Amino acid sequence: MAVEISRRTALGALVVSSLTACRNTGWSEDSSPTTARASTGFSSLNNMKGITLSTWNHGLTANRAGIGVLNGGGTALDAVESGCRAVELDCPDMTVGLASRPDRDGFVTLDAAIMTGEGRAGAVGFVRGVVHPISLARAVMERTPHVLLVGAGAEQFARESGLEVRPECQACDAIGGACLSPAAEREWRDWLLERQYRPRINIENHDTISMLALDKNGRMAAGSTTSGLAYKMHGRVGDSPIIGAGIFVDAPIGGAICTGLGETVLRTLGAHLAVEAMRHGMTPQEACEHAIARIIEKNGNPAEYQVGMLALDFHGRVGAFAVQKGFTYALGESLHDAPSELR
Ligand code: GLY
Numbered sequence: 001m002a003v004e005i006s007r008r009t010a011l012g013a014l015v016v017s018s019l020t021a022c023r024n025t026g027w028s029e030d031s032s033p034t035t036a037r038a039s040t041g042f043s044s045l046n047n048m049k050g051i052t053l054s055t056w057n058h059g060l061t062a063n064r065a066g067i068g069v070l071n072g073g074g075t076a077l078d079a080v081e082s083g084c085r086a087v088e089l090d091c092p093d094m095t096v097g098l099a100s101r102p103d104r105d106g107f108v109t110l111d112a113a114i115m116t117g118e119g120r121a122g123a124v125g126f127v128r129g130v131v132h133p134i135s136l137a138r139a140v141m142e143r144t145p146h147v148l149l150v151g152a153g154a155e156q157f158a159r160e161s162g163l164e165v166r167p168e169c170q171a172c173d174a175i176g177g178a179c180l181s182p183a184a185e186r187e188w189r190d191w192l193l194e195r196q197y198r199p200r201i202n203i204e205n206h207d208t209i210s211m212l213a214l215d216k217n218g219r220m221a222a223g224s225t226t227s228g229l230a231y232k233m234h235g236r237v238g239d240s241p242i243i244g245a246g247i248f249v250d251a252p253i254g255g256a257i258c259t260g261l262g263e264t265v266l267r268t269l270g271a272h273l274a275v276e277a278m279r280h281g282m283t284p285q286e287a288c289e290h291a292i293a294r295i296i297e298k299n300g301n302p303a304e305y306q307v308g309m310l311a312l313d314f315h316g317r318v319g320a321f322a323v324q325k326g327f328t329y330a331l332g333e334s335l336h337d338a339p340s341e342l343r
Contacts, residue, residue, distance in 0.1 A: 028033045
């Protein structure tokens, strides 16, 4: 494993040092075997009204909503918000929205972020009762001078902004579990019997809808919304609402989004790392592999966690890579298995 990581790091250095050469020679995705691996579906890019790229199987739900927006002439920002909202209402994996698995004290606490290629960003962390945290993140971006609001202050801002906040979630402060969906409450009560904190790879840390969209006018946006890890400590916030960790977009380079064990991504600012790699000449695929290699270097034994990363550049090229197998992603209306470090 160490040898493989060193090889990738060396490849990264080589690509970075040849940035000028790559650009000047019109280096295309076809010259990169790794990018070709994830470029399925892009031959028709010029005929499309835009691109949607999202994490996990529920990425299909997000993309369908986003495609509807883009086909109607909407912006990438609208597409991302719409896609994330769709999964906030319907996430069979119980990892996004109010019907999710709770923290260890029985509270569903939600994180979300949104960002545009122009560098506008908004995020919320540790909010309860908010039906659409992604719209709250957008409200922070558009209606406040801030980037990140958390906890009770963010919930107050949601109410002031006219967003739906479930009152029962505010009323059950002392009673964990009171606001859980029946399925989430059942699983949480089973978990309480042993109270072992070992999130199951690709299941309990199979979290987050993260989404990138590129519209026909060449604008890119990213969003992420999640309940975070199941049975996390009360108060824990993951990578999703941290700009540069869970999501990052920078025009005219591209964007990157992450899913998985947030702590590992926070330690490396994974999405920012991938976008900066693209800035220095890597393709989106190489950037994802470079960032995942760094995440493994910094966090140790990759058998213990999952991180999935997606990247998109302004040419419409896509990258996808994960620590472990099992990371699926949706490109438009097609579902793919991402290549991974461990097989
Ligand atoms: N990746 C989402 C989280 O760890 O909360």
